[in-house]
Amino acid sequence: MYGTQNEEVDEDCSPAELKPQSPYAASKLREEQLIQTLTRTRGLKSVTCRFGTIFGTSPGMRFHTAVNKFCWQATFRQPVTVWRTALKQVRPYLDLGDAIRVMHFFIEREIFDGRIYNALTLNATVEDILNVIALRVPDLEIRYVDEAIMNQFSYRVGRRRIESLGFQFKGDLKLAILETFDFLWNARRAG
Numbered sequence: 001m002y003g004t005q006n007e008e009v010d011e012d013c014s015p016a017e018l019k020p021q022s023p024y025a026a027s028k029l030r031e032e033q034l035i036q037t038l039t040r041t042r043g044l045k046s047v048t049c050r051f052g053t054i055f056g057t058s059p060g061m062r063f064h065t066a067v068n069k070f071c072w073q074a075t076f077r078q079p080v081t082v083w084r085t086a087l088k089q090v091r092p093y094l095d096l097g098d099a100i101r102v103m104h105f106f107i108e109r110e111i112f113d114g115r116i117y118n119a120l121t122l123n124a125t126v127e128d129i130l131n132v133i134a135l136r137v138p139d140l141e142i143r144y145v146d147e148a149i150m151n152q153f154s155y156r157v158g159r160r161r162i163e164s165l166g167f168q169f170k171g172d173l174k175l176a177i178l179e180t181f182d183f184l185w186n187a188r189r190a191g
Helices: 023-042 066-075 096-108 126-136 160-164 173-190
Strands: 046-051 053-055 080-083 090-095 113-119 122-125 142-145
Touching (some): 023 113, 046 096, 053 066, 053 096, 053 173, 066 080, 066 090, 090 096, 090 173, 113 160
Parallel strands (some): 080 142
Antiparallel strands (some): 090 122
16 A cells, blocks of 8 residues: 555555555555545544555465465475565565454444554565575575566554554464464365
């Protein structure tokens, strides 16, 4: 969603800093704007959460995002494909358990203040993720690709607003990656 060149962004960044880098991000921004308009003009009770990229195990896991995709590739001894230009770019990531807890937090406390909240467990680079995966797969093969990526920016996302409400993130990237490997190894043996 954030297409900024600022080092860190938060929910109060200017509209000029919201430069969606994909059709998906552009549609998310339009949806946010619609919700905010309905909140202002029609009294809709709302809250908007900007989730980082989800990681962690679930029955309906998806494998198109960085952490889960890399774990899948490493489990099946495929080279992990990484955009060369993305290796050191920082992005926000959200543990699945934290994502669920965020939703419960707002619903249970009935916090529908119409504001935007960033929800992320951590900011990390692809290199950070690969270093954790290499703990489980020491001979990890990485294949760098030079295809153009949609979002060329590196940025950190702040989460002070949600933390100021008392929410505490508890997810752990290393633990989630190890659990993902266990999940995939068990599925591989069963299948």
